[in-house]
Amino acid sequence: QVQLVESGGGLVQAGGSLRLSCAASGTIFSMNPMGWYRQPPGKEREWVASITSGGSTNYADSLKGRFTISRDNAKNTVYLQMNSLKPEDTAVYYCRLTISGGIFVWGKGTLVTVSS
Numbered sequence: 001q002v003q004l005v006e007s008g009g010g011l012v013q014a015g016g017s018l019r020l021s022c023a024a025s026g027t028i029f030s031m032n033p034m035g036w037y038r039q040p041p042g043k044e045r046e047w048v049a050s051i052t053s054g055g056s057t058n059y060a061d062s063l064k065g066r067f068t069i070s071r072d073n074a075k076n077t078v079y080l081q082m083n084s085l086k087p088e089d090t091a092v093y094y095c096r097l098t099i100s101g102g103i104f105v106w107g108k109g110t111l112v113t114v115s116s
Helices: none
Strands: 003-007 010-013 018-025 034-039 046-051 057-059 067-072 077-082 091-100 103-106 110-115
Touching (some): 003 091, 003 103, 018 034, 046 067, 046 077
Antiparallel strands (some): 003 018, 034 046, 067 077, 091 103
């Protein structure tokens, strides 16, 4: 059974940084594309960034330059480095693992709160 556990969320002041982690188990992690999503309070979940099994990355346009996704296949972990945080980055952040086309596994999320 594939499981994802996010960590690293918390309260940070505007302008600060956080690094989120998502640890995977139950899968050959290196073969799975991974993504980060977020859901701000009262809003829909939105895509943040993705990384392929080969390490290619993509970002939501509004987050380019501030957020960086990376992976460590030896640790079965994907990261999201978030810099220059803004109050509007406040959200529950989720990681998602792609098992195959159209089949995904989600973590339970980690809350990031950015104070002004």
